[in-house]
Amino acid sequence: MIRVGTVLCPVDLGPTSESTVRLGSILCERLGARLVLHHNLDSRPPGFLSVRWMWSEDHEDDAARQADSAPERLRELMAGVSPPVEMEAKLTRGPFEESLRQVVEHVGAELIVMST
Numbered sequence: 733m734i735r736v737g738t739v740l741c742p743v744d745l746g747p748t749s750e751s752t753v754r755l756g757s758i759l760c761e762r763l764g765a766r767l768v769l770h771h772n773l774d775s776r777p778p779g780f781l782s783v784r785w786m787w788s789e790d791h792e793d794d795a796a797r798q799a800d801s802a803p804e805r806l807r808e809l810m811a812g813v814s815p816p817v818e819m820e821a822k823l824t825r826g827p828f829e830e831s832l833r834q835v836v837e838h839v840g841a842e843l844i845v846m847s848t
Contacts, residue, residue, distance in 0.1 A: 740841035
């Protein structure tokens with residue numbers, strides 16, 4: 733049997749984040765695992781998306797607004813998870829792929845639940 737101690741749940745803080753966190757918390761409750769929410773503040777899309785070439789400096793204003801509201805939004809998502817799920821949140825900045833890899837290694841995640 734595989735033991736899952738930590739579930740990582742990357743969220744973009746958009747409309748699907750609540751359902752993603754809900755799924756992650758259900759899994760954690762059933763597995764006895766902790767839930768780690770992760771949000772990356774880099775406004776550029778991941779390199780594997782074909783729209784990366786469309787990114788421009790104009791997106792910086794949107795990114796600054798999102799960075800200001802991200803901690804509060806993560807707290808709201810965490811408040812929606814009922815005990816006994818142990819959880820924490822991580823904010824990162826930089827290329828998404830690298831940030832995600834670093835968080836996986838740092839928290840020791842055995843499972844990732846993501847939507848968008």
